[in-house]
Amino acid sequence: MNGLLKNITGMKGMTDEAIATDLLIAAKSGVKFTAFALTEAATPELRTVLREQLMAAITTHDNLSKYMMAKGFYHPYNFDEQIQVDATAAATAKNLTN
Helix, strand or coil, X not given: CCHHHHHHHCCCCCCHHHHHHHHHHHHHHHHHHHHHHHHHCCCHHHHHHHHHHHHHXXXXXXXXXXXXXXXXXXXXXXXXXXXXXXXXXXXXXXXXXX
16 A cells, blocks of 8 residues: 555555455454354345355455465464564554554
8 A cells, every 4th residue: 555545544554464464354254154144044045145145255265365375464374474474463553553
């Protein structure tokens, strides 16, 4: 995100990594809650719609995960690297109010 856009939107401290992480967390929640709704659906028609929504949510999560791995923001297969990324993200979040 360029500096002008950050200033206009009031997201001076937001980074692409922070935004992608928020999106990934939201996508994960979408998968979880859509799956839950699917198990509670009362009609075949509703189950069909929810199943389609679940597949879309899974695809979104997959795409975000791949994007974040390609950018070096997410290391699901290397715990030590992910801890470093998380520590850096926590420091960035702490400094957002400054």
